[in-house]
Amino acid sequence: MLIGAIEAGGTKFVCSVLDEFNETKDRCVIRTRGPEETLAEAADFFRKHPIDALGVGAFGPIDLNDRSETYGTIKNTPKTAWKDFPLRDELKRMLGVPVAVDTDVNAACLGEFRFGAGRDVDSAVYITVGTGVGAGFVKEDQVFKGLTHPEMGHIKVSRMVDDSFEGVCLYHGDCLEGLVSGPAIEKRAGISGADISVDDPVWASVAHYIAQALVNYTLVLCPERIIIGGGVMKQSHLYPMIRKEFQRILNDYITIEDLESYITPPKLDDDQGVIGAAGLAKDITGS
Amino acid sequence: MLIGAIEAGGTKFVCSVLDEFNETKDRCVIRTRGPEETLAEAADFFRKHPIDALGVGAFGPIDLNDRSETYGTIKNTPKTAWKDFPLRDELKRMLGVPVAVDTDVNAACLGEFRFGAGRDVDSAVYITVGTGVGAGFVKEDQVFKGLTHPEMGHIKVSRMVDDSFEGVCLYHGDCLEGLVSGPAIEKRAGISGADISVDDPVWASVAHYIAQALVNYTLVLCPERIIIGGGVMKQSHLYPMIRKEFQRILNDYITIEDLESYITPPKLDDDQGVIGAAGLAKDITGS
Numbered sequence: 359m360l361i362g363a364i365e366a367g368g369t370k371f372v373c374s375v376l377d378e379f380n381e382t383k384d385r386c387v388i389r390t391r392g393p394e395e396t397l398a399e400a401a402d403f404f405r406k407h408p409i410d411a412l413g414v415g416a417f418g419p420i421d422l423n424d425r426s427e428t429y430g431t432i433k434n435t436p437k438t439a440w441k442d443f444p445l446r447d448e449l450k451r452m453l454g455v456p457v458a459v460d461t462d463v464n465a466a467c468l469g470e471f472r473f474g475a476g477r478d479v480d481s482a483v484y485i486t487v488g489t490g491v492g493a494g495f496v497k498e499d500q501v502f503k504g505l506t507h508p509e510m511g512h513i514k515v516s517r518m519v520d521d522s523f524e525g526v527c528l529y530h531g532d533c534l535e536g537l538v539s540g541p542a543i544e545k546r547a548g549i550s551g552a553d554i555s556v557d558d559p560v561w562a563s564v565a566h567y568i569a570q571a572l573v574n575y576t577l578v579l580c581p582e583r584i585i586i587g588g589g590v591m592k593q594s595h596l597y598p599m600i601r602k603e604f605q606r607i608l609n610d611y612i613t614i615e616d617l618e619s620y621i622t623p624p625k626l627d628d629d630q631g632v633i634g635a636a637g638l639a640k641d642i643t644g645s
Numbered sequence: 646m647l648i649g650a651i652e653a654g655g656t657k658f659v660c661s662v663l664d665e666f667n668e669t670k671d672r673c674v675i676r677t678r679g680p681e682e683t684l685a686e687a688a689d690f691f692r693k694h695p696i697d698a699l700g701v702g703a704f705g706p707i708d709l710n711d712r713s714e715t716y717g718t719i720k721n722t723p724k725t726a727w728k729d730f731p732l733r734d735e736l737k738r739m740l741g742v743p744v745a746v747d748t749d750v751n752a753a754c755l756g757e758f759r760f761g762a763g764r765d766v767d768s769a770v771y772i773t774v775g776t777g778v779g780a781g782f783v784k785e786d787q788v789f790k791g792l793t794h795p796e797m798g799h800i801k802v803s804r805m806v807d808d809s810f811e812g813v814c815l816y817h818g819d820c821l822e823g824l825v826s827g828p829a830i831e832k833r834a835g836i837s838g839a840d841i842s843v844d845d846p847v848w849a850s851v852a853h854y855i856a857q858a859l860v861n862y863t864l865v866l867c868p869e870r871i872i873i874g875g876g877v878m879k880q881s882h883l884y885p886m887i888r889k890e891f892q893r894i895l896n897d898y899i900t901i902e903d904l905e906s907y908i909t910p911p912k913l914d915d916d917q918g919v920i921g922a923a924g925l926a927k928d929i930t931g932s
Contacts, residue, residue, distance in 0.1 A: 481791055497791070504768050504784070504867025506899050513861045514803045514894065516819070529896045532803070574800045578782075578865050580791025607801065609816050612793050 361639045362409040362455070364400060365462060365631035366390075366416035366445075368437060368489075373400050374632045375407045378640075380473060383407065392439040393448070401452040411456045412449060413639030415465025415631045420445070422460060422507050430459045436528075458638035462486075462631055464501045466624075467494030469634030470585050474625035479582035483575050484624070485510070486588035487568065491535035495579055501638075502579075511535045515570045518563060537567045540590055556595050565596055569603030572621060576612060587624040597623060648926045649696040649742070651687060652749060652918035653677075653703035653732075655724060655776075660687050661919045662694045665927075667760060670694065679726040680735070688739040698743045699736060700926030702752025702918045707732070709747060709794050717746045723815075745925035749773075749918055751788045753911075754781030756921030757872050761912035766869035770862050771911070772797070773875035774855065778822035782866055788925075789866075798822040802857045805850060824854045827877055843882050852883055856890030859908060863899060874911040884910060 360383065365372040371388040384407060388399045404412065417440075419433040430446020446459040460468075467476075467484035476482030476496065485493035491511030495502040502508065512533045523546050525536030536542060543551045547560045554560055572584055586600070601617050614620045624630055647670065652659040658675040671694060675686045691699065706720040717733020733746040747755075754763075754771035763769035763783070772780035778798030782789040789795065799820045810833050812823030823829060830838045834847045841847055859871055873887070888904050901907045911917055 505869045506867050508867055509864045509899060512898060513864050514857050516801045516803050529898050530894070570801050574861060575865065577796045577800050578862065580793050580795055582792045607817070611799060611816050612796060 359643070360407055360409045361636045361643075362404045362407070362412040362453070363632045363635035363639060364412070364414045364416075365465070365635060366414055367462065368417050371396055371400055372632055373403050374636070375404070375409060376633075376636045380633055380636065393443045393445070397448060397452065401449070404453055409453070409455055411458070411639040411643045412453060413465070413635035413637065413642075414445065414449065414457065414459045415462040415635040415638070416445060416459060418461045418507060419509075420459060420461060420507065422503050423505075430457070456639075456642045458642045460501055460635075460638055461492070461494065461507050463492040464494035464496075464503075464507060465634035465638060466587070466630040467496045467585075467634065468501055468637045469626055469630035469632070470587075470624050471496040471634075472499070472637055473633055474630055475585045475622050476583050481579075481581045482583040482585055483510075483572075483579060483581045484585045484587065484630070485568075485571070485575075487538055487540075487586065487590040488588035489540050491539050491588075493575070495581065497581075510571070510575065513571060513574060515567050515574075518566055521563060523563075534567060534571045538564045538590065543590065551590065551593070556593075561593065561596060561599060564590070565599035566603050568596070569600045569607055572600065572604050573607045576608065576614075580612075583619070584621050585624050586621065587630065591623065594623070597621065646930070647694055647696045648923045648930075649691045649694070649699040649740070650919045650922035650926060651699070651701045651703075652752070652922060653701055654749065655704050658683055658687055659919055660690050661923070662691070662696060663920075663923045667920055667923065680730045680732070684735055684739065688736070691740055696740070696742055698745070698926040698930045699740060700752070700922035700924065700929075701732065701736065701744065701746045702749040702922040702925070703732060703746060705748045705794065706796075707746060707748060707794065709790050710792075717744070743926075743929045745929045747788055747922075747925055748779070748781065748794050750779040751781035751783075751790075751794060752921035752925060753874070753917040754783045754872075754921065755788055755924045756913055756917035756919070757874075757911050758783040758921075759786070759924055760920055761917055762872045762909050763870050768866075768868045769870040769872055770797075770866060770868045771872045771874065771917070772855075772858070772862075774825055774827075774873065774877040775875035776827050778826050778875075780862070782862075782868065784868075797858070797862065800858060800861060802854050802861075805853055808850060810850075821854060821858045825851045825877065830877065838877065838880070843880075848880065848883060848886060851877070852886035853890050855883070856887045856894055859887065859891050860894045863895065863901075867899075870906070871908050872911050873908065874917065878910065881910070884908065 375384045421428045450457045481497040493510035525532030527536030662671045737744045768784040780797035812819030814823030
């Protein structure tokens, strides 16, 4: 069996063909332009391989309600060329195979849950802290969805005393994404994130707000593990800082046996999105 | 079929016998004392009726992991006489019928979901704002649980500028419960909640913090409805205030078609806990 997988991001589409053991058989990276051009190039790549199904983890918002008439359509995105684009239906039409679509973070969460840092638990949150902040949740092998898909990166957090940074979220100012995304960190520090020294006080605020969000996810979703990935988390000194803040804020209200394993980095390098997208595709082939 | 149901609270146990149509056949209210005395009185009541199963919605924390050795046991509660008390096993032993146990808010959520304000949707959050603040979540007819049961009443919220009230939560100070529970409101106003006038500014802060929590639940759980009950919500002028603040904070990030129906009062008067507990019991009889 061959499976197609796309990690559809705002700057690039990572297209991959995998076998049933998640071995990559072929792969290409496409620069994201308008939907017609980008999909035409992706379809050319996949047509070279007899794939049985295609899975896509895409930027959102996407309509994931399978009872909806616009199921699999990109909704109100700032990427105007993609607004209202029927991503799932178009790929299905172009490639003639079943297509499963979910958000990029839900796909990444599924990838880590099945094959990475969540392999040994029944439920896991995956949060990515990068250009944006997003999180997905998998429970009992299924991606969690509701009326819409979660938008956990935009929850409100309590501001640190004396922190007057206004945040960068266009919708909410100082929501989590507005405070800890890559652009937020750079705006706060005045220099590129990679150039900020490890002992700069900016990291304490980043760790504090991420920890607060993890406390909230813990109190609401009660996952067995929280996996944090994304570009900002390449600053690996953040992990112990986040765990310490998490413990301080939660104040033993819920017993977490092993904090080091509870809050953990991803294990699939940067392949969790593609591997998760392949998982979505496998689920609709029924094998 | 007759079903026993208990709403097990810190001050009273409401015990009820219902038929399969949720008609109450008998009912008594017991003052909560230590577990032996309280359960002896409850068992005397239920022994008068040939019940097929018993459902309990109880104060927590409770071990709800059915793979755990202490399944159905009250855990680390400030009500010290109840700490580590095997509530489910004791009731099962005393009455000789199957016993299902969940938290009080999960039971209330199930009651409203199946027979009250959530009857026409696929998922609902029920939040109670009273002496404490707690919330449950039902999705696809099942109570949501994870590593533990949710403790959504204790999420952190962003403080209003100029609000220096320190909050009353023993664990977290100014978490949601610490800011909007009945005792928090009375401490902030200096008088009993029922005596505070409708236009007192304290209500604006209560509405703001509750709205923030509802935004966070919406972004994480994506429920189709949020039902708010509990003693504080008898102040029904809070509902429109909460909806308005919710809309302002969410800032159209997720489209909610009908806010009036999305954020709504309960419909089962104060019977949602007992009716939900009966639902838990029915589920384990398999009928």
